Amino acid sequence: MPSSQAITSTTQEFLDIFDVTDDLLLLKSGAAAIIVQVTAMNFGLLAEEEQDAIIYGYAGLLNSLNYPIQIVIRSQTKDVTSYLNLLKEKEEETISPTRKQQIRQYREFVADLVQERNVLDKKFYVVIPASGIELGIVQAQSVLPGVKNPDISSFDRSIIIERAKNLLEPKRDHIMAQFARIGMFSRQLATQEIIQLFYTAYNPEASDGQKMTDSRQYTSTVVEGNLEEKIFGQNRSQQPANMIPMSEQAVQEMEAATQPATTDYLESPTTEQASEYAAASPEQATPAYDQTATETTT
Numbered sequence: 509m510p511s512s513q514a515i516t517s518t519t520q521e522f523l524d525i526f527d528v529t530d531d532l533l534l535l536k537s538g539a540a541a542i543i544v545q546v547t548a549m550n551f552g553l554l555a556e557e558e559q560d561a562i563i564y565g566y567a568g569l570l571n572s573l574n575y576p577i578q579i580v581i582r583s584q585t586k587d588v589t590s591y592l593n594l595l596k597e598k599e600e601e602t603i604s605p606t607r608k609q610q611i612r613q614y615r616e617f618v619a620d621l622v623q624e625r626n627v628l629d630k631k632f633y634v635v636i637p638a639s640g641i642e643l644g645i646v647q648a649q650s651v652l653p654g655v656k657n658p659d660i661s662s663f664d665r666s667i668i669i670e671r672a673k674n675l676l677e678p679k680r681d682h683i684m685a686q687f688a689r690i691g692m693f694s695r696q697l698a699t700q701e702i703i704q705l706f707y708t709a710y711n712p713e714a715s716d717g718q719k720m721t722d723s724r725q726y727t728s729t730v731v732e733g734n735l736e737e738k739i740f741g742q743n744r745s746q747q748p749a750n751m752i753p754m755s756e757q758a759v760q761e762m763e764a765a766t767q768p769a770t771t772d773y774l775e776s777p778t779t780e781q782a783s784e785y786a787a788a789s790p791e792q793a794t795p796a797y798d799q800t801a802t803e804t805t806t
Contacts, residue, residue, distance in 0.1 A: 523710075526660055528702050530669050532676075538640025538660050540672035542680050543702055546632045546687055546694045565690035572686060575679055578635040584708060586627040592619055633705075634694070636679050643671045 527534045533541045551559060595615040602608045621627065640646030645663050660668070680696060687694045697705065 525706065527665070528699055528706075529665075530673070531696060531698050531702070532669060532672055533702055534660070534665075534668065534672075536660055538643065538646040538658070538663075538668075539637055540643065540668065540676065541635050541637040542676045543697045543705070544634045544636065544680060544684065544694050545697055545701075546634055547692055548630070548632060549692060562690050565686075569683070569686040569690070572682070576637060577683065578637065580633040580635060581630065582633065582705075582709070583628050583630045584712065586622055586629040588618060588622050588627075633697075634683060636676055636683065638672055638675045642675060643668065645671075 524535050524537065525533065526536045531542070533543065535541070549562070551562065554562065592615055595611055595618070599608055599611040599615065602611060640660075641648055645660070645668060646658060684694045684696075
């Protein structure tokens, strides 16, 4: 027999992410992390001496670390939507018919190539973490079995962010300098890029060809999974108007849009209306008179 209890759990309960803000990743365990993206290098095309120099430089990078890091290699289908849109704009801007035809053929070739060959885009990331114990918001006893982590939402978020930056930024600068020594460019991911990274990781199919909206435009940072019956019970008359399902709200908007608009103010006033305008105050009579005069002149 199915249970009548409302389902209130959401996928957020199974994620370790608490928030993404100020280019930082905050976890529910009280830890924080910075994500650095590193460019790739075609190691096989280098000369033997250059390969040895890269190997020794990378060994020096690893030996210089006194803190843990995580290396993430992510492969996904290459998204060339922005590049195809750029070619489309160049095609429309070109005046020469021959050049326009060449750009169109090249654009179609790139689109077919990505679709048929399943071109993959491989990116490399280095995650620099800081545990809650290092940040001073979690006690050392929390690592023992059976001991729950404290609720991170009870801490002042600005203090967590400040401590995380003071601890992680020197580590970030050090590892970026080490990558620069071996000729590899690295940069820290911004807030919007971190959100896009996790969105594509948890929604590989739905995120194909999509871009996340700027997080600064969000009106709510948390999505709650409570059902309507849990909030309002069986009486839907208590439900606010802005929470009516989209289908009903769309029907109401369509019905309102199809109603004829009131145009009495465009018609010539009758004798009784003219008497009412004359008896009204100047502030009320002037707009009606001006609108009538404008319509008559037109």
